[in-house]
Amino acid sequence: EVQVVESGGDLVQPGGSLRLSCSVSGFTFSSFPMHWVRQAPGKGLEYVSAIGSSGTGTYYADSVKGRFTISRDNSHNTLYLQMSSLRAEDTAVYYCVKMGYDGSSYYYDSWGRGTLVTVSS
């Protein structure tokens, strides 16, 4: 069974930094791209960042580019999101998402339960 578990969410002051982790099991982690998606309180879903299966390709939403860094450790089945220069608008539940493959493209297959990041003074 696929399991995706996020951790690291916390209350942080504006301008601060935080690192989220995502531990996975039940599938071959090194074979799949992974994404971070967030959801602000009472709002919809927003793509944040993506990383290729080997870690060589990384992608970011414009809203976080230059402030967030995605990475992965395939030897420890763990995905990371390093967040810096945090703003109030980064307040959200952050989901770690495993990709599925439909033969031509990757879709969002399995989601973790999320970890809450609150940016406030």
Next chain:
Amino acid sequence: EIVMTQSPATLSVSPGERVTLSCRASQSVSGNLAWYQQKPGQAPRLLIYGASTRATGIPARFSGSGSGTEFTLTISSLQSEDFAVYYCQQYNNWPRTFGQGTKLEIK
């Protein structure tokens, strides 16, 4: 960026009814469209990918159709556990984008 527009924003329906939710893309996404269900306090759950393929374990009452820019999710006979928010998402272009969601309420 491709804008995904869902309609209606809210739908009040009775258990047992058939419902159709719509999702429109601002440009073609081919068949690279997924639907997700989200209940309060829970993570989204994949229902449909490839516009019409049900994910593992999803009941047959859920069906998806469409291609290009127009897509629909149909629930043939609403069950009590289906009242939730539904999101469409395109995975044809970067950045991946979601619709704003359709909330199914009990009438």
